[in-house]
Amino acid sequence: xxxxxxxxxxxxxxxxxxxxxxxxxxxxxxxxxxxxxxxxxxxxxxxxxxxxxxxxxxxxxxxxxxxxxxxxxxxxxxxxxxxxxxxxxxxxxxxxxxxxxxxxxxxxxxxxxxxxxxxxxxxxxxxxxxxxxxxxxxxx
Numbered sequence: 001x002x003x004x005x006x007x008x009x010x011x012x013x014x015x016x017x018x019x020x021x022x023x024x025x026x027x028x029x030x031x032x033x034x035x036x037x038x039x040x041x042x043x044x045x046x047x048x049x050x051x052x053x054x055x056x057x058x059x060x061x062x063x064x065x066x067x068x069x070x071x072x073x074x075x076x077x078x079x080x081x082x083x084x085x086x087x088x089x090x091x092x093x094x095x096x097x098x099x100x101x102x103x104x105x106x107x108x109x110x111x112x113x114x115x116x117x118x119x120x121x122x123x124x125x126x127x128x129x130x131x132x133x134x135x136x137x138x139x140x
Contacts, residue, residue, distance in 0.1 A: 003040060004088060005030040007055055011041075027057055030063055033093055042080045053085040060088040075140045119131075 009029040021033055024047040032038045042065050044050050053063065064084040069076050 001067065002062060002064050003030060003032065004060070005032040005037075005040075007057050007059050007061060008039070010055065010057050013050070025052060026050055026055075030061065040080065042082045044082050044085070049082075053082075055085055060090045061092065062086045062088050 001129045006026055006032045006132060011029075013026040013028040023045065024044045025043050027041050027043050029039055029041050032040075040063075042063055044055070058087050062085070064086075065080050065082045068081070070079065073079075078133060103105070
């Protein structure tokens with residue numbers, strides 16, 4: 001999955017030693033540019049990735065991430081881990097929402113058996129009154 005936004009917070013890095021050796025991770029908060037902005041916290045695991053991505057507060061980024069969940073003592077917790085973070089040109093932020101979808105080269109052929117029907121215009125404001133005694137006993 002991917003999400004584009006601005007890095008608004010970089011939390012303190014964490015590190016430790018596990019069964020596989022030393023590890024390092026850091027969480028970041030990204031905010032989208034929608035009319036109702038959303039925030040998402042994601043983790044970057046590994047000193048090499050942290051150094052390669054070099055994420056700074058204020059940067060416009062495109063985050064590629066995986067979502068996973070795990071159970072601990074009967075409760076479930078989500079985990080959002082970034083596997084790629086790319087810088088985005090801030091000048092493209094406003095233009096993305098304004099782009100129209102691409103137009104096809106040739107007009108699509110109508111589905112077989114479905115042709116556009118001409119529309120008829122009824123000049124009278126109401127349908128003609130039916131004779132009394134019809135099967136329809138509605139008052140209008």
